[in-house]
Amino acid sequence: MRATIREVAREAGVSASTVSRALSTPEMVNAATRERVLRAAERLGYAPNRAARGLITGRTGNLGLIVPDLTNPFFPSVVKGVQAKAREADYAVFLADTDEDPAAEIGLVRVLAKQVDGLILCSPRAREEEIRELTEHTTLVMVNRRFGNLPSVVFDNAEGIRQAIAHLQALGHQRVAWVGGPRTSWSTRDRMRALRAATGAAGMELYVAGHFPPYFEGGVAAADLVIASGVTSVIAYNDVMALGLLSRLRDRGVDVPGDISVIGIDNIQMSAMSSPALTTVSLTKEQAGRAAVDLLLALLLQPDSVRNTRRELPAQLLVRGSTGVARTT
Amino acid sequence: MRATIREVAREAGVSASTVSRALSTPEMVNAATRERVLRAAERLGYAPNRAARGLITGRTGNLGLIVPDLTNPFFPSVVKGVQAKAREADYAVFLADTDEDPAAEIGLVRVLAKQVDGLILCSPRAREEEIRELTEHTTLVMVNRRFGNLPSVVFDNAEGIRQAIAHLQALGHQRVAWVGGPRTSWSTRDRMRALRAATGAAGMELYVAGHFPPYFEGGVAAADLVIASGVTSVIAYNDVMALGLLSRLRDRGVDVPGDISVIGIDNIQMSAMSSPALTTVSLTKEQAGRAAVDLLLALLLQPDSVRNTRRELPAQLLVRGSTGVARTT
DNA sequence: ACAACTCTTGCAAAGGATTGCATTGACCTC
């Protein structure tokens, strides 16, 4: 069906090699010839066969992206960023979703690795040893996780949490609860560490409610513990959980922010639509996707250029209706 | 790096052809030989090079999926279904997002078509002529749109709407508003048609608020028209818009469901979490993704088997808090 | 015992692009 490089060559009166060069290394061919080749290619609607090219170059022109759960609105935003940036560089993106299963994660990396030049692991849940093993055969970039000297894109959780705590302190809060995400999540650990530091520095009391599934239901489940703890404010691992908190607090007749102030992290769309609207640490999600692709492409070009590169993206507190002056009881 | 078929052949003491057959058409090779080959392959960790295979077979083992906006929670669910089913059949999935831009849609189909065996277009916005042209070079399956005799997966909008209207009528509503989605969306037209029929049959009055962007903001924008129209109930094109309606109605001091009952379509997760929780027409979104893959794979296997196949999936009203007895003013 | 099969296996030809090396002119320099 589709034209081959040979047909273009015949049409332009040159050899296949010249056509190949005219398209991929134009500076190597005479301007007039190049023009003739390009026009012939245009006329025949020629586009190189990716399989044939891949066979000889060993590259596929594809990237892979693995996320834990596409149903959490955080990830679609990252995906969009990855897509957009990849397309600019003429790469296509394989997407896979692990349903929060670390084993599936490893399996998917293994499967996809054969069909891509590099992979982006977003918020990976796998254990360190497993990831280390993967890095031996695969070009990897991580988002939302630091790991050895692997290139990664993370958010400035420390700064985001610091701003959140400063905000709560300014509102007169003395006690804050932490509703953590999955144990397997690096972000949970990083954020909790930041929270420990920030509350310590501010002289505030921290109540750790524990680890919960990163879903709406996780927030719902945590709510009763938070109420029982007697805190006046709570920070959740992510917005989806914070919305769960909000929902259960309302059901329990607890006023937000009158009785308890609630802060989320991510700034997903829905967080602006709840009532009260959610105060949250805003993250540049699409930006993270784009940055990951940048890193990955650089890594593919010159493997040593970005070794040990860690891009840190800003985190910015966004104050909305779910936080207010601490109750004085 | 990776083992080639030749190395496996040497290891097993056979020719490359035999290895190839042992893996792809096992019934063609002697049981003992097959066993020996499989063990050798296992030992060397052999997996066929997809590019080389693709070059000769003309197939890629990949599927493509194009959606208008991954940020609308309807689509991630479909994506998950597609993923899951595709993976079972050992296909990988390219995902692309058009940002609701019909031109981007066409462009993406053209680009992806070269790298996949078939494409799934979810809720495509492009014009009919453009789609017709695409079908000439590409194996396509559609979700959420009927088009000629192209295989498609759609929801039973008529039934869903009928149930919604019956529900409203039972609650005493006489006047219902319709908040439509994009003009370019087939579902919008299909649902409005169904609504016309259902309200006609029920002797109810229909107020068409017009077409709005399929976002939260679209619902917000429609809300004031709905209020001004004096209806006691409203059905929105999708849940995201219905949530926008809910938000603006609250801001305007309109009680839901006391003053106006609100019904959405899709049953996205968030619809259960608003307050009041949203009454909605529930769609089996993941199922749609799976069905689309089924259809596509059948189409690839025998192009004529599913010509003109239209899978229709159920739509079921889910009653929650946003609908109630009509006000009697 | 020979023809006619069937079952296994191997040979070799694709499939389409890239790229190292060789060739051809043209041009420059002394």
Added chain:
DNA sequence: GAGGTCAATGCAATCCTTTGCAAGAGTTGT
């Protein structure tokens, strides 16, 4: 004007699998 440089192009090998065809071995039927 001979030798050398340089730019532009072509030749041919190569990437790895799949598959049509043919050959060899063994079986069956008459």
